[in-house]
Amino acid sequence: MSIYFTKEHEWVNVDGGVGTVGISDHAAHELGDITFVELPKIGAVVKQFGVLGSIESVKAASDIFAPVSGKVVKVNDALEISPEVVNESAEADGWMACVEIADVSELQNLMTQDQYNDYLKTL
Template sequence: MKKFTETHEYVIVNGNIAVVGISKKAADELGDVTYVELPQIGRTVKKGDILCTIESVKAAEDVYAPISGKIIEVNNDLEDSPEIINEDAEDKGWIAKIEISNPSEIEELLDEEPEI
């Protein structure tokens, strides 16, 4: 099940794990991604906390945690190849996996990505 936030993060929920990244629309709007500051594994985030920062040729943008929980994995491929976000934002360009601590927050997410 894929859900979205108003700020264009996506969440793919698989059991109690959420795969998080930015939407294709957001990646297109950012332009060429040049750097991703990955979140720290083991860090606990609350919905709405800054998860990480993405830098592009146009701007630096914060990515917000769409769901509360503990970061259990990050996409280390983005350190050497941040452009993966431009190439495949909603699959290979995922940023982090979060162990969900409040499943009811999933219901607050959008079924479709909002317009930019």
């Protein structure tokens, strides 16, 4: 498994042809108390950097962008009842959706963990 990040602070953990997607610990911390997560529908086809869903905290509302193109095959619907899980565990239990990756070459447009860590230092 290997994890990649976007500049908008989403992550995708790639295992075989499927990527599990969420927002980074950094993003969850910046948002503060998360109160609502809008998940995509199973079967939806998303484009890399297109809107995948949205997330709201007491402070702000923002879109979640898809790190990769592909078909949504699974969603973490526990977040609909307990969105605070994203604050507690953004990069594990707070995953949002699994996407069947349409084109692995798109991963080149993303940052590795090290690159993302360096990117955070520039913000």
